Amino acid sequence: MPFQSVVLWTDWLVYLLVAVIAATMVYVRRREHLRAPWRRVAQSVSGMVGLTVLLAFVVAGLLDSVHFRPRLAGSEASAKAAYSIEVLSVLDLVLEPLRARREKTYSAPLATELYARETIELPDGSQVRGYPRLKYGGAQLKDPERERAADVWRAALGGAAAGAVIWLAFGLLIAAVVARGSGAHISQAWRRIWRAETDVPWHAILLTLLLFCALGGAAIALAANYHLFGTDKVGQDVLYQALKSIRTALVIGTLTTLVMLPFALALGIAAGYFGGWVDDAIQYVYTTLNSIPGVLLIAAAVLMMQVYIDGHPELFPTAADRADFRLLILCIILGVTSWTGLCRLLRGEALKLKELEYIQAAHAFGVRHHRIITRHILPNVMYIVLITVVMEFSGLVLAEAVLSYVGVGVDPSMNSFGTMINNARLEMAREPMVWWSLAAAFVFMVTLVLAANLFADAVRDAFDPRVRMINPLAAKARRREGLAKS
Amino acid sequence: MAPARAADGANVTAYIIRRLLYAVPILLGVNVITFALFFLVNTPDDIARMQLGVKRVTPEAITKWKQERGYDKPLLYNAGAAGAGKLTQTIFYEKSLRMFVFDFGRADDGRDIAREIRLRMGPSLAVAVPAFFVGLLVYITFALGFAFFRATYVDFWGVVMCVAAMSISSMFYIIGGQYLIGKLWHLVPISGFSGGLDALRFIVLPAAIGVLGSFGASTRLYRTFFLEEIGKDYVRTARAKGLSEVTVLFRHVLKNAMIPILTGVVVAIPFLFIGGLITESFFGIPGLGSYTIDAINSQDFAVVRSMVFIGSLLYIAGLLLTDISYTLVDPRVRLT
Numbered sequence: 001m002p003f004q005s006v007v008l009w010t011d012w013l014v015y016l017l018v019a020v021i022a023a024t025m026v027y028v029r030r031r032e033h034l035r036a037p038w039r040r041v042a043q044s045v046s047g048m049v050g051l052t053v054l055l056a057f058v059v060a061g062l063l064d065s066v067h068f069r070p071r072l073a074g075s076e077a078s079a080k081a082a083y084s085i086e087v088l089s090v091l092d093l094v095l096e097p098l099r100a101r102r103e104k105t106y107s108a109p110l111a112t113e114l115y116a117r118e119t120i121e122l123p124d125g126s127q128v129r130g131y132p133r134l135k136y137g138g139a140q141l142k143d144p145e146r147e148r149a150a151d152v153w154r155a156a157l158g159g160a161a162a163g164a165v166i167w168l169a170f171g172l173l174i175a176a177v178v179a180r181g182s183g184a185h186i187s188q189a190w191r192r193i194w195r196a197e198t199d200v201p202w203h204a205i206l207l208t209l210l211l212f213c214a215l216g217g218a219a220i221a222l223a224a225n226y227h228l229f230g231t232d233k234v235g236q237d238v239l240y241q242a243l244k245s246i247r248t249a250l251v252i253g254t255l256t257t258l259v260m261l262p263f264a265l266a267l268g269i270a271a272g273y274f275g276g277w278v279d280d281a282i283q284y285v286y287t288t289l290n291s292i293p294g295v296l297l298i299a300a301a302v303l304m305m306q307v308y309i310d311g312h313p314e315l316f317p318t319a320a321d322r323a324d325f326r327l328l329i330l331c332i333i334l335g336v337t338s339w340t341g342l343c344r345l346l347r348g349e350a351l352k353l354k355e356l357e358y359i360q361a362a363h364a365f366g367v368r369h370h371r372i373i374t375r376h377i378l379p380n381v382m383y384i385v386l387i388t389v390v391m392e393f394s395g396l397v398l399a400e401a402v403l404s405y406v407g408v409g410v411d412p413s414m415n416s417f418g419t420m421i422n423n424a425r426l427e428m429a430r431e432p433m434v435w436w437s438l439a440a441a442f443v444f445m446v447t448l449v450l451a452a453n454l455f456a457d458a459v460r461d462a463f464d465p466r467v468r469m470i471n472p473l474a475a476k477a478r479r480r481e482g483l484a485k486s
Numbered sequence: 487m488a489p490a491r492a493a494d495g496a497n498v499t500a501y502i503i504r505r506l507l508y509a510v511p512i513l514l515g516v517n518v519i520t521f522a523l524f525f526l527v528n529t530p531d532d533i534a535r536m537q538l539g540v541k542r543v544t545p546e547a548i549t550k551w552k553q554e555r556g557y558d559k560p561l562l563y564n565a566g567a568a569g570a571g572k573l574t575q576t577i578f579y580e581k582s583l584r585m586f587v588f589d590f591g592r593a594d595d596g597r598d599i600a601r602e603i604r605l606r607m608g609p610s611l612a613v614a615v616p617a618f619f620v621g622l623l624v625y626i627t628f629a630l631g632f633a634f635f636r637a638t639y640v641d642f643w644g645v646v647m648c649v650a651a652m653s654i655s656s657m658f659y660i661i662g663g664q665y666l667i668g669k670l671w672h673l674v675p676i677s678g679f680s681g682g683l684d685a686l687r688f689i690v691l692p693a694a695i696g697v698l699g700s701f702g703a704s705t706r707l708y709r710t711f712f713l714e715e716i717g718k719d720y721v722r723t724a725r726a727k728g729l730s731e732v733t734v735l736f737r738h739v740l741k742n743a744m745i746p747i748l749t750g751v752v753v754a755i756p757f758l759f760i761g762g763l764i765t766e767s768f769f770g771i772p773g774l775g776s777y778t779i780d781a782i783n784s785q786d787f788a789v790v791r792s793m794v795f796i797g798s799l800l801y802i803a804g805l806l807l808t809d810i811s812y813t814l815v816d817p818r819v820r821l822t
Contacts, residue, residue, distance in 0.1 A: 291802055293798070296793055297519075300523050300790050307533060308527060405657060407783050446654055453649050
């Protein structure tokens with residue numbers, strides 16, 4: 001299929017983020033002292049389970065960050081190719097069946113009939129009031145009332161079984177890697193994994209993967225013939241919306257901190273390191289920003305940016321560009337409001353570090369300020385940055401939903417958990433209730449945020465020296481070790 | 487003791503006055519930021535055009551719109567006016583600086599914003615204040631409980647529960663609570679508000695959900711505060727004296743952990759305001775939160791601007807209260 005590739009603003013930043021993470025991984029791999037805390041993260045059961053789930057979300061988000069405009073059918077003959085106004089992503093290609101199969105309006109999960117009663121014309125010309133059959137959901141069934149339950153179970157179990165087979169392949173791959181690392185036979189490695197004798201908790205990771213593969217397999221098998229989470233008001237598949245929302249959530253959660261990180265780092269360290277009027281000025285700036293309640297600042301800024309976007313349509317060729325610009329603005333403004341906390345922490349740390357002897361010694365040797373900052377201070381505050389970034393992620397994902405509800409979040413045309421909840425809320429009063437959009441948003445959001453929370457805790461426990469001292473379970477283990485030694 | 491007390495009192499007064507003076511440049515900064523956001527990013531003409539519908543707007547309609555709202559003056563410097571009017575007959579003076587004397591002007595529907603704010607403060611406080619105090623009590627109780635049972639399964643599952651609870655968006659608590667208690671069990675009305683004692687029926691659910699909504703995060707945070715204190719030497723000394731664990735927890739740990747708790751609590755006051763925003767709009771409470779949301783939805787910039795100013799004012803008051811509350815809890819802290 002001929003296409004014109006489109007790289008949105010947030011796409012660029014996502015690619016940049018991936019590049020930064022890859023470069024960091026290479027850098028850390030070569031340095032033992034940097035690897036040590038990451039090894040502690042890798043040994044944490046909850047952290048690795050969280051990471052496994054997060055990675056699944058990240059794959060969906062990355063696929064959704066490669067955009068293009070397909071060429072319009074029929075325009076091949078003309079000299080100048082015309083491209084569709086609609087911007088699609090690779091994820092859309094994968095989910096093409098879900099995206100294309102639109103029903104007329106609401107339908108319940110796994111339903112074969114519409115949610116609303118309508119006048120149906122029978123073949124003999126008479127009319128009855130009833131629930132019309134869906135165009136796609138369960139269309140292969142002749143007598144849905146009798147066949148549906150059996151068909152659903154068959155598809156779900158078949159899908160889960162196929163998922164389990166794929167999982168087995170994963171498991172063998174991991175066992176092979178473990179075997180290579182320890183020099184043991186693959187069956188031996190398999191046994192060691194399940195006895196939890198490996199350093200990295202592979203058994204927990206494998207169990208998570210099993211759950212994921214089985215559920216995913218069942219979901220794929222069901223989604224082939226049904227609308228797994230039902231359809232929304234305009235008949236769009238809710239599962240598709242939820243999967244598309246992942247990118248929005250990830251972009252907000254990560255780019256917000258990425259966008260503001262340079263400012264927070266530069267200002268925070270400068271305030272702590274130089275002190276004096278620099279410190280006063282920077283403190284004034286962040287106290288002022290901090291004193292505006294975040295949601296109001298965001299509301300004001302997003303409203304004004306919307307006026308700007310509406311006033312300059314020539315800058316945004318497609319609706320996707322417009323929505324993407326608003327997403328970027330939202331990230332920047334969220335960054336402005338969440339940046340002050342990190343800045344204050346960095347200032348405090350820089351204040352503490354600059355009094356240490358090795359930095360005094362560097363001064364005495366006549367090392368320049370910027371060199372002291374980049375060589376001696378920056379590496380020693382990076383753990384604060386890392387902890388803040390991972391801890392803030394889940395809060396930002398939750399904040400997006402609230403902001404979209406208030407009406408100052410992402411563009412209403414953009415899929416996000418917030419817009420899903422917002423649209424679903426209006427249907428709460430219906431009888432019977434339209435609950436499936438809410439349920440889908442709930443399941444996806446809780447999974448993502450919970451995984452992020454677990455991973456963030458593992459990272460904090462590994463990197464923050466203060467936490468390890470007060471963790472009672474660790475203290476108990478230390479005591480036990482101490483007793484065993486004495 | 488008495489003279490020292492008096493000196494303390496004078497100190498505190500001087501301190502408060504100094505802090506209030508310190509607040510002036512910050513509020514001025516807030517003012518400049520909002521002014522830049524509302525009038526420099528887009529000119530009043532842009533806003534008028536958008537409010538009146540982007541297409542087919544006559545210049546006369548824009549002029550009329552600006553005149554009605556007082557946006558037809560220069561932004562910063564009015565060369566046409568005489569004397570002090572050069573500075574006072576400008577948008578910056580009339581729309582931004584006048585807020586310092588609580589003159590917020592009129593909303594788009596013609597009502598006086600200051601009067602609306604006075605009227606709506608009551609319902610807002612009626613929900614937020616009980617939620618705030620009950621919440622504090624609940625979180626501290628549970629956190630102290632987990633700290634008491636530390637390194638046991640009670641503690642472990644308590645923390646698991648907290649992490650799960652904080653992974654759920656507050657909107658789901660609201661929707662779930664409205665559905666279960668309001669719609670299914672018919673215990674309290676789903677939304678609305680009324681004055682007097684009758685208000686209680688409308689307050690219970692939003693307040694309870696407010697408490698539940700931040701249960702996970704707060705309880706877990708307070709638990710770490712308690713554990714941090716428990717690890718300190720003076721606690722070991724207290725145990726060595728033969729005090730029971732309960733006495734140690736209540737008399738020593740709780741008191742000392744109040745300092746970090748207070749810091750967080752008072753800093754959280756502006757965030758309470760945010761929580762109020764969605765809670766009030768979901769429950770139809772005619773408070774400041776729903777006022778703000780309505781203003782955002784109808785793009786009533788005068789109201790949003792006023793709320794930004796009020797919000798900052800509250801935040802600065804919160805910081806001042808934090809400092810004063812330190813002296814009450816911790817006798818070592820002196821305000822200088």
